[in-house]
Amino acid sequence: MATTQSGAAAAPTPMMVALKEAAMTAFLVFMLSFLMIGFETQATQGQPLSYTTRFAAIVWGIILVPLGRILMVYDRFGRPMPALIGGGLAFLYLFGGAVIALAFDILVIPFNDYFGAAAGAAGIPMPFADPIIDAIFGLGALYIVIQGILTIRRRAHGELTLEAREAKEALSSQRAKQVSMVLGPALLGIALVLPFTPWGDRVMVETMTLILTYVMLGWGLNIVVGLAGLLDLGYVAFYAVGAYSYAKLAVDLDLSFWACLPLAGLFAAFFGVVLGFPVLRLRGDYLAIVTLGFGEMIRITLINWQEFTGGPNGISSIPRITFFGVPFDRSPEEGTESFHTLFGLEFDSMQRILFLYYVILVLALITNFFTMRLRRLPIGRAWEALREDETACRALGINPTNTKLTAFAIGAMFAGFAGSFFSVRQGFVSPESFVFLESAIILAIVVLGGMGSQVGVALAAILLIGLPEVMRELSLYRMLAFGAVMVLIMLWRPRGLLAHREPTILLHRGRPKARTQKSEATA
Amino acid sequence: MSAPALAIAEPDHISLLKVDHLTMRFGGLLAIDDVSFVARQREITGIIGPNGAGKTTLFNCITGFYKPTVGRLSLYRDGQVGYLLEQMDGHVIGKKARVARTFQNIRLFAGMSVLENLMVAQHNKLMRASGMTVLGLFGLPVYRRAEREAKDKAVHWLERVHLIDYADMSAGNLPYGAQRRLEIARAMCTDPVLLCLDEPAAGLNPRESAELNALLKSIRDEFGIGILLIEHDMSVVMGISDHIVVLDYGRKISDGSPAEVQRDPAVIRAYLGEEEKE
Numbered sequence: 001m002a003t004t005q006s007g008a009a010a011a012p013t014p015m016m017v018a019l020k021e022a023a024m025t026a027f028l029v030f031m032l033s034f035l036m037i038g039f040e041t042q043a044t045q046g047q048p049l050s051y052t053t054r055f056a057a058i059v060w061g062i063i064l065v066p067l068g069r070i071l072m073v074y075d076r077f078g079r080p081m082p083a084l085i086g087g088g089l090a091f092l093y094l095f096g097g098a099v100i101a102l103a104f105d106i107l108v109i110p111f112n113d114y115f116g117a118a119a120g121a122a123g124i125p126m127p128f129a130d131p132i133i134d135a136i137f138g139l140g141a142l143y144i145v146i147q148g149i150l151t152i153r154r155r156a157h158g159e160l161t162l163e164a165r166e167a168k169e170a171l172s173s174q175r176a177k178q179v180s181m182v183l184g185p186a187l188l189g190i191a192l193v194l195p196f197t198p199w200g201d202r203v204m205v206e207t208m209t210l211i212l213t214y215v216m217l218g219w220g221l222n223i224v225v226g227l228a229g230l231l232d233l234g235y236v237a238f239y240a241v242g243a244y245s246y247a248k249l250a251v252d253l254d255l256s257f258w259a260c261l262p263l264a265g266l267f268a269a270f271f272g273v274v275l276g277f278p279v280l281r282l283r284g285d286y287l288a289i290v291t292l293g294f295g296e297m298i299r300i301t302l303i304n305w306q307e308f309t310g311g312p313n314g315i316s317s318i319p320r321i322t323f324f325g326v327p328f329d330r331s332p333e334e335g336t337e338s339f340h341t342l343f344g345l346e347f348d349s350m351q352r353i354l355f356l357y358y359v360i361l362v363l364a365l366i367t368n369f370f371t372m373r374l375r376r377l378p379i380g381r382a383w384e385a386l387r388e389d390e391t392a393c394r395a396l397g398i399n400p401t402n403t404k405l406t407a408f409a410i411g412a413m414f415a416g417f418a419g420s421f422f423s424v425r426q427g428f429v430s431p432e433s434f435v436f437l438e439s440a441i442i443l444a445i446v447v448l449g450g451m452g453s454q455v456g457v458a459l460a461a462i463l464l465i466g467l468p469e470v471m472r473e474l475s476l477y478r479m480l481a482f483g484a485v486m487v488l489i490m491l492w493r494p495r496g497l498l499a500h501r502e503p504t505i506l507l508h509r510g511r512p513k514a515r516t517q518k519s520e521a522t523a
Numbered sequence: 524m525s526a527p528a529l530a531i532a533e534p535d536h537i538s539l540l541k542v543d544h545l546t547m548r549f550g551g552l553l554a555i556d557d558v559s560f561v562a563r564q565r566e567i568t569g570i571i572g573p574n575g576a577g578k579t580t581l582f583n584c585i586t587g588f589y590k591p592t593v594g595r596l597s598l599y600r601d602g603q604v605g606y607l608l609e610q611m612d613g614h615v616i617g618k619k620a621r622v623a624r625t626f627q628n629i630r631l632f633a634g635m636s637v638l639e640n641l642m643v644a645q646h647n648k649l650m651r652a653s654g655m656t657v658l659g660l661f662g663l664p665v666y667r668r669a670e671r672e673a674k675d676k677a678v679h680w681l682e683r684v685h686l687i688d689y690a691d692m693s694a695g696n697l698p699y700g701a702q703r704r705l706e707i708a709r710a711m712c713t714d715p716v717l718l719c720l721d722e723p724a725a726g727l728n729p730r731e732s733a734e735l736n737a738l739l740k741s742i743r744d745e746f747g748i749g750i751l752l753i754e755h756d757m758s759v760v761m762g763i764s765d766h767i768v769v770l771d772y773g774r775k776i777s778d779g780s781p782a783e784v785q786r787d788p789a790v791i792r793a794y795l796g797e798e799e800k801e
Binding site for chain 1 (some may be wrong): 586587588613614615616617618619621623624626630631632633634635636638639642643644646647649650653660670674678681687690691709710713
C-alpha cells in the first residue's frame with residue numbers, strides 16, 4: 001500500500017506504466033481469444049463435430065498486441081520514435097508479407113502445375129496461418145505509426161487553441177460543401193448513364209437499384225432525424241406498411257403499381273401520425289426506445305395476423321411492374337401489347353430491370369427535391385428550430401405537436417413509396433425483410449453521411465450497401481472489415497462524411513463578410 | 524398594501540397584464556405566494572428580488588411554461604380582458620396572446636444562421652402565407668411576397684441591434700452580448716404586445732448595458748408595448764423601469780416607482796438583511 005502511494009507521488013516512469021499496461025493487455029487478449037480463436041470447430045458430413053486447436057495464433061497475439069501497447073505508452077509519454085520505428089517495421093513485415101502471400105495465392109497457385117506446389121506458400125514465415133489476420137495486425141501497426149506521426153505534428157504546431165479549432169471546423173464544413181457541390185451532380189450523372197456503359201451489367205444495375213432504394217430511405221429518414229432531430233429507430237415499420245399496402249392492394253383489389261404508389265405513401269403517412277401522437281412528449285433516448293418498439297410491433301403484427309398478411313410466409317406472386325399499364329411479358333396475351341412489341345424491340349429481361357432502376361432513381365430524386373424545397377419553407381425551418389431548441393420554439397408560438405407530426409408523416413410517406421417499390425421489385429414480401437437491422441442500417445446511412453447532408457446520405461448509402469457487396473471476397477471477415485471501416489470513418493469524420501449545413505436563406509449573397517468584425521465585437 | 528380584489532369592475536384602460544393572486548407550488552415548495560400586480564402598456568415593469576425570489580417562475584407562469592396553482596393572469600386587448608393566460612398552452616400564448624420572451628440562459632437556435640433565427644420567429648405568419656406549406660411548395664407569389672416582407676422585417680431588426688453584418692453566420696458563433704441582442708430581436712419579430720425579458724443584461728459590459736437600455740426604451744416608445752424585465756443589474760433596472768415590483772421568497776414585498784422602491788425599508792431589509800438588534 002505504502003509503495004504504491006510513494007510510486008504515485010514520484011510519477012510513474014514510462015517503463016513501469018508500459019509493463020503494467022502490457023500485462024493487462026496480454027491478459028485481455030488471452031481472455032478474448034482463448035475460446036473463440038483457440039478452438040475451431042469442424043463439421044464434416046457424416047462425422048461427429050470435431051475441432052482443431054489454433055494455440056499458436058493465440059501465442060502470437062499475446063506477444064504482438066502487448067508489444068504494440070508498449071509502443072503506444074511510450075508515444076503517450078512524448079516519445080514517438082519507438083512507435084514510428086517499431087510500428088513501421090511491423091506494418092511493413094506483416095502487411096507486406098500478407099499482400100505477397102495473397103498475391104501468390106491469386107497469381108501463382110493457378111499455375112502450380114508449372115512452378116510446383118511449393119511456390120504457393122511464398123516462403124515467408126508469418127505469425128498467422130491466414131494472411132488476412134496478418135494484414136489486420138499490420139493495419140494495427142499502421143495505426144500505431146499514425147499515432148506517432150500525430151504526436152510529432154502536435155509537438156511542431158502546439159496544441160490547437162479554441163479559435164483555431166473553430167476555424168478548422170469551419171474549413172472542414174466549407175470543404176464538405178465544395179465536395180458536395182461537385183460530387184452531387186457527378187453521382188447523378190453516373191447514375192443516369194451507368195446502365196449504358198460496359199460496367200452496367202445485370203448485377204451492377206440490380207446492386208444500384210438496391211443502393212438507390214436505401215438512398216431514398218436515407219433521404220426520407222433524414223427529414224425526421226436530420227432536420228427535425230427526432231431519433232427514430234423504427235423507420236422500417238413505414239417501409240413495411242408501404243410494401244404490404246402495395247402487396248395487398250395489387251393482389252386483392254387488382255390495382256396497378258401506379259395507382260398503389262400514392263396510396264401506399266398515404267397509408268404510411270397515416271401510420272406516421274399514429275406513431276407520432278403518443279411519442280410527442282418524449283425526447284432523445286425515450287423517443288428512440290418507443291420508435292424501436294413501434295417498429296417491432298408492426299413486424300410482429302405482420303407475422304401473427306395470418307389471414308391478412310400471410311404470416312411468416314408473407315405475400316407472394318405480387319404483380320410485376322408495368323410500363324404505365326403495358327406489361328414486360330415475353331409473350332403477351334392475344335390482342336394485348338407488351339413492352340417489346342410496343343416499341344418493336346427484341347424481348348430482353350433487362351428491359352424490366354432497367355425500368356425498375358429508373359423508377360427508383362426518379363422516386364429518390366423526387367424525395368430529394370421535395371426535402372430541399374421543404375427545408376426552405378417555414379415548416380422546414382420550424383423542424384430545424386425544433387431540433388435546436390424546443391422550448392424556444394414554444395416561446396415563439398410554434399406548435400411543437402403539429403410540427404413533429406408533419407415531420408413524422410412526411411418521412412413515413414417516403415418510406416411508404418420506397419416500400420411499395422420494394423414489393424413490386426421483389427414480387428414477394430415477408431416480415432423478414434423488415435427487421436430492426438434494416439432501421440439500424442438506414443439510420444447509419446443518415447449518421448454516416450452527415451446529418452442533413454443530402455449528398456452525404458447518398459455517399460453513405462453507396463458505402464454501406466455497396467461495400468459489403470464488394471467485400472464478398474473477404475468471406476468470413478466481411479462483417480469484421482465492414483465494422484472496422486465504419487469505425488475508421490467515424491474517427492476520421494465524427495460529424496459524418498459530408499457534414500455541412502447551408503442556411504436556408506441568405507442576406508449577403510456569396511461570402512459572409514462577418515469574420516473581420518467578430519474581434520471588434522468580442523473586445 | 525392590500526391585494527386588489529379579484530373582480531375589478533372597471534379595468535384600467537392602459538392595463539396590459541393583470542396578475543391576480545398568483546400562487547405557484549411545487550410539491551412542498553411555495554415558489555410564488557399570492558402575488559398580484561399590474562403591468563401597463565408603454566411601460567417597462569421591472570421585477571427584482573434576491574436569488575430564488577420566484578422571478579423566473581413568475582415568467583414561466585405568464586408565458587405558459589407552468590400552469591399556476593392558483594390565480595388569474597389576464598391580458599388586456601383594447602381595454603378589455605382578451606386572454607386568460609393561465610388557461611392557455613405555451614405556444615398558443617406566443618401565437619394568439621402575443622406574449623414573447625427571452626431566456627435567462629440564452630436559447631437561440633445555435634446551429635441556424637442569425638437571419639434564420641428571425642425567420643423562424645415569424646413562423647405563424649409565414650405558415651399562413653405558405654398555405655400550410657402547399658402553396659409555398661409551388662413557389663406561388665403570395666408566399667414569395669410574404670417571405671420577402673418577413674426578410675425585410677428581420678433586416679430591420681438586425682440593423683437595430685447592430686447584427687446586420689453577422690446575418691449569415693451561425694447564431695451559436697456570435698459573441699455573448701450579440702446573442703443577447705439577437706434574442707431580443709427574435710422576440711420582437713413575433714410582433715408581441717408584451718415582451719418578457721429574463722435578465723437581458725447578464726454578462727454584458729457597461730457599454731453594452733447602456734446600449735441595451737437605449738434599445739429597450741426605444742422599443743417601448745416606438746411600439747407602445749409593455750415590457751416585463753427581470754434584472755439584477757440595478758443600473759439597468761433603476762435607469763429604465765417605470766414601475767418596479769420586488770419579490771422575496773415568492774411574496775411581493777414592494778411595488779411602485781423606482782424612487783419609492785429604493786426607499787422602501789422592506790426592500791432594503793430583503794437585500795441587505797435585518798439590522799442587528801442590541
